[in-house]
Each structure stands twice: as C-alpha cells, then as structure tokens.
Amino acid sequence: MKSEFIESFAGLNKRFVYVILLDVLFYASLIVSFVVFSKLLVWSLGSLYDIPGRLAAMADMTNVDQLGSTALSAGKMLSAFKMKIFFSLIVFWFFIVLSFTLFKAAAWSFVSKKNITRRFCWYVFKFNLVWFGAFALLSLILFFVSKPTVTGIALIVLFLLLLYFTPICYALFNPKKNLKWLSKRVWRVTVEKIYLFIVPFLLALLILICLSVVVSGILFRFLPQGFAFYSSLFVFLIWQAWFKYYIFAVARRVK
Numbered sequence: 001m002k003s004e005f006i007e008s009f010a011g012l013n014k015r016f017v018y019v020i021l022l023d024v025l026f027y028a029s030l031i032v033s034f035v036v037f038s039k040l041l042v043w044s045l046g047s048l049y050d051i052p053g054r055l056a057a058m059a060d061m062t063n064v065d066q067l068g069s070t071a072l073s074a075g076k077m078l079s080a081f082k083m084k085i086f087f088s089l090i091v092f093w094f095f096i097v098l099s100f101t102l103f104k105a106a107a108w109s110f111v112s113k114k115n116i117t118r119r120f121c122w123y124v125f126k127f128n129l130v131w132f133g134a135f136a137l138l139s140l141i142l143f144f145v146s147k148p149t150v151t152g153i154a155l156i157v158l159f160l161l162l163l164y165f166t167p168i169c170y171a172l173f174n175p176k177k178n179l180k181w182l183s184k185r186v187w188r189v190t191v192e193k194i195y196l197f198i199v200p201f202l203l204a205l206l207i208l209i210c211l212s213v214v215v216s217g218i219l220f221r222f223l224p225q226g227f228a229f230y231s232s233l234f235v236f237l238i239w240q241a242w243f244k245y246y247i248f249a250v251a252r253r254v255k
Contacts, residue, residue, distance in 0.1 A: 008246035015110040019241040026103035033095035040088035044081055093136060097128045108170040111244045123175045135162055165190055171251040189254045200250050204243050211235055
C-alpha cells in the first residue's frame with residue numbers, strides 16, 4: 001500500500017483543483033436540496049392546519065350528515081398531506097441523486113482521467129438511482145421495523161457502510177461495462193478484498209484527524225472564528241480530494 005499512498009500525491013496536478021471545485025459545488029447543491037426540501041415540508045404541513053379545528057368542531061355536532069361530511073373532509077386533508085410528503089421525499093431524493101451525478105461523478109472522472117460523455121453521465125445516473133434508492137429503502141425499513149433502542153445504531157452502521165462502499169464504487173466506474181458487471185466487481189473489491197482497504201481508510205482517517213487537530217489549534221487560536229471555520233472547511237475539501245486519488249489508486253490495483 002506504500003506505492004499507492006505515494007502515487008496519490010504524485011498524481012496531483014491542475015485536475016486536483018477541479019476536483020476541489022466540484023466538491024464545493026456538490027456541497028452547495030446539497031444545501032440547496034435541503035432548503036428545497038424544508039420548503040416542501042412546510043407546504044406539506046399546510047394540509048394539516050385545519051384538521052385539529054375540524055376534529056374539535058365535531059365534538060359539538062349532533063347532525064350525522066354534518067359529522068360524516070366533516071370527517072370525510074379531514075380524511076381528505078390527511079390524504080393530501082401523505083401525498084405531499086411522499087412527493088417531497090421523491091423530489092429531495094431526486095435532487096440528491098442529481099447532485100451526486102453532476103458533481104461527484106464529474107470529480108471522479110477527473111481522478112480516473114475518464115471523459116465526461118453523455119454515456120458516462122447516464123451510466124452514473126442509473127447507478128445513483130439504484131444505489132441511493134436501495135440505501136433510502138433500507139433506512140426506511142430500519143426506521144419503521146427495528147426497535148427504538150437499536151434504530152439509531154443501525155442507521156449509523158448503514159451510513160458508515162455507505163461511506164465505505166460509495167467512493168470505491170465511483171473508483172471502479174467503467175461506462176463500457178454494465179451495472180451487473182459493476183455490482184460483481186464491487187462485491188469482489190469491497191467485500192472479498194476488504195482487508196486491502198483497512199489500512200488505507202485508517203491512514204486517511206488518521207491524516208484527517210491530525211489535520212483537524214493542527215488546523216483547529218492554529219487557526220481558531222490566532223484568527224477570527226469565521227475565517228478559521230471556512231479555512232478549516234477548505235482544508236477538509238483538500239483532504240477529501242486527495243482521498244479520492246488514494247482510494248482510486250488502491251481500488252484499481254485489486255485483481
């Protein structure tokens with residue numbers, strides 16, 4: 001793994017700057033996605049505003065027809081709320097997939113030196129739909145099925161698995177192959193050869209921790225908090241861009 005570590009630094013060039021810029025755009029798009037989702041949630045909750053009042057009014061009603069009409073109206077409002085929530089989640093999920101497709105995939109194309117073609121973008125988009133759709137479905141299942149005492153731990157484990165598998169998947173992208181080939185390749189590299197990634201991930205994490213300690217110790221001590229905060233974010237973006245080169249170097253050597 002020593003050669004891959006050295007290679008990750010040797011391969012840094014002007015493309016490295018583009019990778020950082022694309023990561024900035026990615027996080028900006030995530031912020032936009034969450035803002036849009038919050039607006040949609042407010043819009044969805046608007047369907048519930050009149051329900052408590054209608055239910056309270058039913059307590060004073062004696063006319064059966066009036067009770068039935070009010071109950072039917074409240075039921076329609078609840079159904080509208082459910083539909084709006086479902087629509088909001090679909091839009092949010094689509095925005096997330098689009099963000100990963102446009103920016104993360106483009107960043108990885110610079111790392112792997114692959115051309116950003118229409119075929120490449122479509123390939124990545126299909127993968128992201130399946131990949132993040134599967135994790136979203138698993139999250140919902142865990143949230144509604146698992147016991148409250150283990151739900152938090154289960155979701156954290158699922159998130160850590162997402163952090164482990166996703167960068168390696170992007171490193172293994174090959175638009176000339178189908179997604180079935182990619183799934184088999186990902187299984188072999190990430191599961192059967194997991195021992196090859198233990199040291200790289202731990203080393204990268206150690207570097208991030210050391211950078212965080214040094215940067216926070218210097219910047220937040222001698223500089224204004226606002227400037228120190230954004231400087232720390234920039235250091236994180238540099239580390240994340242380098243991490244892509246490191247994981248790509250390791251993943252492509254796996255037989």
